[in-house]
Amino acid sequence: MLSRVAPWLASRKDVPDPPGISVRTLDGDDTAALVLLAQRDPVSNVFILAHLRATGTAAPTSGGAGVLGVFDDGVLAGACWAGANLVPIQLEPTLAGVVAAAANRSGRRYASAFGPAAAVLALHAELVDLGHRAHEVRPDQPLMTISEGPSVEPNPGLALGNLADFDRILPACAAMFEEEVGYSPFLGGREFYSRRVEGLIRQGHSLVHLNEAREVVFKAELGAVTSDVTQIQGVWMNPLYRGQGLSAGYMASVVEQARKVAPVTSLYVNGFNTRARATYERVGFSQVGTFATVLF
Incomplete structure (x- = not known):
């Protein structure tokens, strides 16, 4: 399904979201799907899995932090925590554009983005184009177990x-x-x-x-x-x-x-x-x- 995402990489800002791709803030009904998505890599996604373990829900917190879900023909294909920080969850770099746009529309100011390097650096590139400026980028942080x-x-x-x-x-x-x-x-x-x-x-x-x-x-x-x-x-x-x-x-x-x-x-x-x-x-x-x- 994700193959249809390729035509709207960062160089194609004028192209609307491809058919079948949508982004929205997840709610409680999306909890099981988010757990399954994150469990594909329980080490890289320990941040969101710990949050889900503590709260039991994918719904936004009382403070307004939530999870942006990217759907491909109704199937959760990737996600990103959007609170004080941005934390991608099984997010293919080609999906960074729609996530960055949604994060930007929220009006939030983010202290950082962290997580798997390919997704974080793709988000950063998209956010720069939307006017967000980073004071430091650390592109190489070995994840160790x-x-x-x-x-x-x-x-x-x-x-x-x-x-x-x-x-x-x-x-x-x-x-x-x-x-x-x-x-x-x-x-x-x-x-x-x-x-x-x-x-x-x-x-x-x-x-x-x-x-x-x-x-x-x-x-x-x-x-x-x-x-x-x-x-x-x-x-x-x-x-x-x-x-x-x-x-x-x-x-x-x-x-x-x-x-x-x-x-x-x-x-x-x-x-x-x-x-x-x-x-x-x-x-x-x-x-x-x-x-x-x-x-x-």
């Missing part, structure tokens, strides 16, 4: 985060965020990001090592979780402890904790971060795909 025990000795100091330590964990999370994207997560207020960190702690998805002085030495989160896959996010080492060869042991402990939740542990990393990639490989991760991130 491990489905067995770690290859190095875990650091026994890593433990689940505790709400009693929230005031110590939150600044570490904010420091990681600012290092990664270049601005503070508290721009526009502290409430949203603080609730996100608190929620991860309450869910048992915050992993942290505090030293005797109750300073955060290392932390990471299980940012997206299903019964099949976890995705590690927010890996951060206190600058005072960097360069001491501690990262592999901490990551091994993260894997041990993640394997209590799901059999496959995943993450994605900037391609230029050769030290982190080497650490993950030493722990036992191997590349299974490539993500990209566009920061708007």
Whole structure:
């Protein structure tokens, strides 16, 4: 069915949507179809599968975030989460044009787009033509997984985060965020990001090592979780402890904790971060795909 999409690539802006192709925001009746679509690649699509696991529906959230579905003769052929971020779901690059147009019509401002590289970069190209400008494009982010025990000795100091330590964990999370994207997560207020960190702690998805002085030495989160896959996010080492060869042991402990939740542990990393990639490989991760991130 998708073969008929080819005539309206990015170079054919004047051509209307092809017969049979339509885009709309999914609702609760589309939940089963979206689950089936996302389960074609449970590692790449862990973000939306975790959302569906938590909410039980493809319908928009109370905050207005939703899923744009692309239908080919009434069959869900691809989709894209459209909230604070854009996250393609089994989206062929040739479908990026209609998704970008729908996302643009919503009037939302998107902080980023992330996910499988081909789809994200195609979305970015379409959004540029619609006037959206990115301040950074990271086109090569290896998607890595491990489905067995770690290859190095875990650091026994890593433990689940505790709400009693929230005031110590939150600044570490904010420091990681600012290092990664270049601005503070508290721009526009502290409430949203603080609730996100608190929620991860309450869910048992915050992993942290505090030293005797109750300073955060290392932390990471299980940012997206299903019964099949976890995705590690927010890996951060206190600058005072960097360069001491501690990262592999901490990551091994993260894997041990993640394997209590799901059999496959995943993450994605900037391609230029050769030290982190080497650490993950030493722990036992191997590349299974490539993500990209566009920061708007």
